[in-house]
Amino acid sequence: MNTRNGFLGLELRHLAALEAVGRRHSFGRAARELGYTQSAVSQQISHMERIVGQRLVDRPGGPKPVELTEAGRLLLRHADAIVAQLDAAQADMAALAEGAAGPLRVGILQSVGARILPALLLRFREEWPRVEVQVHEEADVAELLRLVERGDLDLTFAELPLPEGPFESREILRDPYILLVSAASRCERSRDSRSSAGGRRASPTASSGATSPTSTSSSAPTTTER
DNA sequence: CTGGTTGTCAAAGAAGCCTC
């Protein structure tokens, strides 16, 4: 018999029995803890020992406590890793079922990727550590919206107003843009009238940090979901 | 030595699951 195939006969209940026996130092107490009879646990351990081909539990006989052999302790260390991995898998499955895990495909423009996304991702990963964010960059908002509509993206950053479509949007940021012109330009000469209407003074040396290729008007980046 | 405790081993049977 192939040893590796033989190990396929090992089951989680066997590892649980080994762990309980190792911790309680008694077949009977391990059995009570696991909800089995002492005989059942004894048979499980014996079955394991036949599978691995080594003595896993030292039975001194009588009321002396039973102890795991070196082979038993070695196998238990692997069992701990297996059980921990299983716990992680169970948590992942539960998280996936409630939408807290799995991939999240996000569409962005270059400006969003450079200025907004890094900070957002940091916060997002703290809150949703099991969600893998997959970023997809496009130069065109219309293309991003098309990908969301087709289901190729889960959400995208866009600018308001949105075109007609099966989208749900949430405004997350207002990012004012300003116009920079020469002091001698016609725009500067007409500033008085715009200032009185609530406009902002343009400066040739300073800006509010706007990076959008759009040169005029204020924009309101938004996340859009299909 | 005796009784109590703990564990092994074997056999019979119950229960659940799967396949046909």
Added chain:
DNA sequence: GAGGCTTCTTTGACAACCAG
């Protein structure tokens, strides 16, 4: 539904050890 398989329980006989 019947049959096969697996797992577990129950029961009984037995062994090893400890305490009184």
